[in-house]
Amino acid sequence: MSAKQRIVQVLGAATAGALALGLTACGGGDGGDDDGLTTVGFVAVGPEGAWREANETNIQETFTEDAGYELKYAPATNLDQKSQIDAFTSFVDEGVDVILLSATEATGWEDSLKRAQEAEIPVILLDRGIEPDDTDLYVTRIAPDNIAVSTAVADWAVSAFPDGANYFVLEGPAGVSVVNERNEGFDAVAGGQANLVKVGAQTANWSTEEAKSVVETVLKSNDNDVQFIFAQNDEMGLGAVQAVQEAGLTPGTDVKIATIDGTKNALESLAAGELSFVAEYNPLFGETALEVVEQVLNGDDVESSIVVPSATFDSPEAAEAALPDRKF
Amino acid sequence: MSAHAHGPAEALKALVRRQYFWGIVAIALLLLVNLVKDPGYLAVSIGSSGNLVGNVIDILRAAAPVILIAVGMCLVVATGGIDLSVGSVMVVAGAVSMEFLSGAPDTPGSGLAALGLVVVVSAALGAVNGVLVSVVGLQPFISTLVIMLAGRGLAKVITGGQNTAATNETFRWIANGYVLGLPVVFLLALLLAVAMGLLVRRSALGLMLEAIGMDPKAARLAGVNRRALLFTVYILGGVLAGFAGVFATASVMTVDVSRTGYQLELDAILAVVIGGTSLAGGKFNITGAVVGAILIATLDKTVVFLGVSSSATPAFKAVVIVVLCLLQSERVRRAFRQRRAAAARTPEREALAA
Amino acid sequence: MPESLPIVEMVGISIAFPGVKALDEVGLRLYPGEVHALMGENGAGKSTLIKALTGVYKIDEGEIRIAGEPRRLGGTADAQSAGISTVYQEVNLCANLTIGENVMLGHEVRGPAGINWRATNKAAAKTLAKLGLGHLNPKQSLAALPLALQQLVAISRSMVLQCKVLILDEPTSSLDANEVEQLFAVVRNLRDQGVAILFVSHFLDQVYAISDRLTVLRNGRFEGEYRTEELDRAQLIAKMIGRDLATLKSLDAKESRRVRGDEAPLYAAKGIGRKGAIDPVDVELHRGEVVGLAGLLGSGRTELARLIYGADRPDTGDVAVDGEKAEITTPAKALAKHIAFSSENRRDEGIVRDLSVRENLVLAVQARRGWARPLTRREQDAVVAKYMDALGVRPADPERPVRLLSGGNQQKVLLGRWLATEPDLLILDEPTRGIDVGAKAEIQEYVADLADEGLAVLFISSEIEEVVRQSDRIIVLKDHRKIAELEGGPGVSADSIVTVIAEDGLGDPNADAAVREEATT
Known part of the structure; x- marks a missing residue:
């Protein structure tokens, strides 16, 4: 394709995008209709990365009208908790049948959850937990187990560095439950290993660009004496790979990088030998969520925590094998 | 301005009187703190491919995007306005270039075409700001807030909500390459900043902007075409933000729709203020804005170098900025001078107290 | 008047700014129950002295005694608590607040639930009524008032502060004769209550009408303190400017009128007008001619000037410059046609x-x-x-x-x-307002020279005598319309213009009186 055609195409997309924005702005606000469908309000995170995209698309594709549901999707504005609370409140006021919640921040949900409880609307947490974790305020939390996933990374690190290593952790934004849990699981194992030395941890806000900048400085402040980087999501891991390369080191050999999530980009990077370990944090739990919602609406009891099983990939071969079927 | 005519002592004195002098002091202090932690901090070595390598070089590279948006912001602020949309223009620029490059061949031609696209799209967004402010007459805060919110949405639509990556060596070189051993991004940012400086000071643009920022009514009666000037300034701000977006995304060849340029408008405003330009409009100082941008980059890098924990990082930055702003405040400085004078008068009491 | 103790005594005050000694050992005494005029050319140090007294400037040397006690005034708040209150030269209020809010700012009536707006507005109305401004609604926005009334609001504000010393810095420069009389009534009333009033004005007649005592400054130095009745005008002016009155009189004597040729007008407007500002009028301006706009405050003088310059967009009318049709809708377009406009503000x-x-x-x-x-x-x-x-x-x-x-x-x-x-056409709106006698004469002379050199000048002033003296032709406005156009010359005087205005529409004795008074100032 010539550059010129491509310009026209992208400009077209930009214009269409602008139009679409205008249209959504006008098209919102049609109220609930009584056609026998179960109304589900989904307070979602919105665009954050490939993992979230896969997760939320999967939920949207599961709760279809064919399955008997009307899903109201409310992504947060720029990951802002306030916009989530607003959406949550309006779902309660509207009187939806069930609310699914993926909280951008762990704290500050008590009031909203109590409102839902008073309105007798069951709330199911998806992926992200809340703090303090008061299980009376919600029905159940469906999520892959962050602690188990990060423990798997730590277990791999222990076996991959029998002679010990200096390691650095790229964290998500401070205060998010995922970050706390991924730290907890990892530290429980790695903290007990005397020969695994933590040289530091810093947030890169889930961002490739920021992770690259952080790792660039971390390598300098440690005279490149870092053998292992644990990135709490794929995007940051990919940034770390670039920083390691820029520093004249070889990722996978001089510095091994492990990430969590298991997106297609990460698996491609693992297949190319740049990443060394990818622990999947399975986003596809639409089916599980559907079952739980049905049980709740039937009045059945459900466990307060439901774990979605996840896989791990520790070699280029494993990654290549999984790539063709990767949905996210 | 004519300091060179008087010799180095006067030149130094003139520098001390500048508001951004304290920004320079703050940069020096931060570097010093890093130096205490690691005596080799300031060392710059020659890397494998003949480039300069070192923490200082990293700071310059990190400063590049902020320099650009700060310079643009500086001009907008001079007119008495503000541009909250720069961060969103950055992400749109990133989205447009990545979306384009992901389907284009890896040639210098497509790299340049992507740049051209960015200029067109970011100028268009700047023009929307310009129209809203100068023709429609909305408050700059509101107009640019609209673009700030819509811009990020537009980026999501362009990329389909995905973080989009692409490969293009030319494009990548902009952010990661070196010329004469120095990072291309920094040289480009400096070049654009100097070009803007020359543009406003060698032409009468600077005077006109200051006039409409200080006293719009008087400027209008003096025949100054406020509408055209505002339009020009918001377009310039948009294009500079577009370049900043290219710098940010080309660094990792990925656009992150929710993070690229996120809240960078605040950094730009901060840099402008540190540089001694009043948010009320009027007199502005581009050199000061560049100093402010470099200070912000230094601060970001220092936090990582010192290993300040993630949760303490915002507080650490806030303390540095607040102290700096206090030092810049004329009132606080006067209070200090009086204290010093008082202390000099009563040395005995001081000695006793000690 | 009994020589009681001065309420304010400033002794040996010096203030230096970088490169300039603004005040050099200046003294000032204000007595309770007296109106004291502070006289001097612009730049003589009047404003600096006032700012020293109100705590805006720090004094380098000297002492300020208030009621006999030495005081250091660290700011306007200090000065206010010492009972010193100021109304500045240019109106200095918050245009976006209401009249009541401006009058009572900082002294709102408070109730248990914060500010009691009803009571506050009532108090404001009471204060305004004292000044004869009872017709103003305290809830109205200040910005809606003409400049002159804003000035009176500023003065009523200072009355709220219960001051012992009231400083009036050029209070009358934007008032018409009626309003000046209204103000003076209040000033006399305050004086009789024992308030010391410091009055600064360029209008000598007003100074002589109201003040009991005066202090003259020149070039930052103290020239002397006099009882007003002991110093005549000529002496006073001589002391202020350091030269005699002959130069000023020469301008008055110039009675000869420039002779206009038969060439086409430089500027010709047919039916130029704007709704609410001025009814459609015809205006012709020729090179080498000064045309005056005469009329009362609010008659449409400024509005017409702004239309000609494009500062406001005309709704109606055709304009030709040098015989060519011209669209003058913005100042930039006017400047391109070599028309310039100096605003009254x-x-x-x-x-x-x-x-x-x-x-x-x-x-x-x-x-x-x-x-x-x-x-x-x-x-x-x-x-x-x-x-x-x-x-x-x-x-x-x-x-x-x-x-x-x-x-x-x-x-x-x-x-x-x-x-x-x-410019080919220069529009001057109140070019001599609020400036001292010396500079005023210089500017008047310069304007005359410009016309001699071939410029067309449109001259606006609220002093009808000044208009008469300067103009070859006078357009008289009243109530937003043109009522007459008079060729200048020995037959036209302030009185004849007043008569024209007064006789238009017949029988409005108030307007007649007001114009006569304004004309004599």
Whole structure:
């Protein structure tokens, strides 16, 4: 394709995008209709990365009208908790049948959850937990187990560095439950290993660009004496790979990088030998969520925590094998 | 301005009187703190491919995007306005270039075409700001807030909500390459900043902007075409933000729709203020804005170098900025001078107290 | 009047600014129950002395005693608590607040639930009524009032502060005769209650009408303190400017009128008008001619000038410049046609306060060229040198911010800015308001010279005598319409214009009286 055609195409997309924005702005606000469908309000995170995209698309594709549901999707504005609370409140006021919640921040949900409880609307947490974790305020939390996933990374690190290593952790934004849990699981194992030395941890806000900048400085402040980087999501891991390369080191050999999530980009990077370990944090739990919602609406009891099983990939071969079927 | 005519002592004195002098002091202090932690901090070595390598070089590279948006912001602020949309223009620029490059061949031609696209799209967004402010007459805060919110949405639509990556060596070189051993991004940012400086000071643009920022009514009666000037300034701000977006995304060849340029408008405003330009409009100082941008980059890098924990990082930055702003405040400085004078008068009491 | 103890005594006050000694051992005594006039040319140090007394400036040397006690005034709040209150030269209120809020600002009536707005507005109305402004609604926005009434609101505000010393800095420069009389009634009333009043004005008649005692300053020095009745006008002016009155009189004597040729008018408007501002009028202006606009405050003088310049967009009318049809809808278009306009509102629409004298001088020329074609430094220097010299701007430092200059010098800079555009038509709206006698004479003389050199000048002043003296032809306005056009000459005087205005529409004795009084000031 010539550059010129491509310009026209992208400009077209930009214009269409602008139009679409205008249209959504006008098209919102049609109220609930009584056609026998179960109304589900989904307070979602919105665009954050490939993992979230896969997760939320999967939920949207599961709760279809064919399955008997009307899903109201409310992504947060720029990951802002306030916009989530607003959406949550309006779902309660509207009187939806069930609310699914993926909280951008762990704290500050008590009031909203109590409102839902008073309105007798069951709330199911998806992926992200809340703090303090008061299980009376919600029905159940469906999520892959962050602690188990990060423990798997730590277990791999222990076996991959029998002679010990200096390691650095790229964290998500401070205060998010995922970050706390991924730290907890990892530290429980790695903290007990005397020969695994933590040289530091810093947030890169889930961002490739920021992770690259952080790792660039971390390598300098440690005279490149870092053998292992644990990135709490794929995007940051990919940034770390670039920083390691820029520093004249070889990722996978001089510095091994492990990430969590298991997106297609990460698996491609693992297949190319740049990443060394990818622990999947399975986003596809639409089916599980559907079952739980049905049980709740039937009045059945459900466990307060439901774990979605996840896989791990520790070699280029494993990654290549999984790539063709990767949905996210 | 004519300091060179008087010799180095006067030149130094003139520098001390500048508001951004304290920004320079703050940069020096931060570097010093890093130096205490690691005596080799300031060392710059020659890397494998003949480039300069070192923490200082990293700071310059990190400063590049902020320099650009700060310079643009500086001009907008001079007119008495503000541009909250720069961060969103950055992400749109990133989205447009990545979306384009992901389907284009890896040639210098497509790299340049992507740049051209960015200029067109970011100028268009700047023009929307310009129209809203100068023709429609909305408050700059509101107009640019609209673009700030819509811009990020537009980026999501362009990329389909995905973080989009692409490969293009030319494009990548902009952010990661070196010329004469120095990072291309920094040289480009400096070049654009100097070009803007020359543009406003060698032409009468600077005077006109200051006039409409200080006293719009008087400027209008003096025949100054406020509408055209505002339009020009918001377009310039948009294009500079577009370049900043290219710098940010080309660094990792990925656009992150929710993070690229996120809240960078605040950094730009901060840099402008540190540089001694009043948010009320009027007199502005581009050199000061560049100093402010470099200070912000230094601060970001220092936090990582010192290993300040993630949760303490915002507080650490806030303390540095607040102290700096206090030092810049004329009132606080006067209070200090009086204290010093008082202390000099009563040395005995001081000695006793000690 | 009994020689009681002075309430304010300033002794040996000196204040230096970088490069200038603004005040040099100046003294001032204010007695309770007296109106004291502070006299001097612009730049003599009157404003500086007032700012020292109100705590805005720190004094370098000297002492301020209030009721016999030495006081250091660290700011306006200090001065206010010492009972000193000021109404400044240019109205200094919050235009976006209501009248009541402005009057009571900081002294709102408080109830258990915060401010009691009803009571506050009531108190404001009471204060306004005392000043004879009972017809004003305290809930109305201040911005809706004409400048003159805003001034009176500013004065009522200072009455709320229960002051012992009231400083009135050029309070009458924007008031008409009726309003001046209204103000003076209040001032006398306050004086009789024992308030010491410091009065600053350029109107000698007003000074003689109201003051009991006066202090004269010249070039930052104390010239003397006198009982008003012991010093006649000629002596006073001589003391203020250090020269006699002959130069001023020469202008009065100039009765000869320029003879206009038969060439086509430079500017011709047919039915130019704007709804709510001025009814459609015809205006013709010729080269080498000064045309005056006469009329009461609010008669449409300024509004007509603004339409001609395009500062406001005309709704109706056709305009021709040099015989060619012209669309003048913005100031930039007017400047392109070599029309320049100096606004009556020097502070907000004239100078750009924070720019230097140089930048203010070249601003209009530069704006017409566009930003992309800057004047070279040499061209700027030429403009600056030419007009600073020709107009006698002092101090002669082009890099000084224009806000640091006195009012008269700011006006000269402004005039220089418009002349630098080499206009064919120069519109001057109140060019001599609020400036001292010396500068006023200089500007009047300069305007006459300009017309002699072939410029068309449109001259506006609220002093009808000044209009008569300056103009070859006078357009008389009343109630937003043109009522007459008089050829100047021995037959036309302030009185004859007053008669024209008074007889138009017949039998409005108040207007007649007001105009007569204004004419004599």
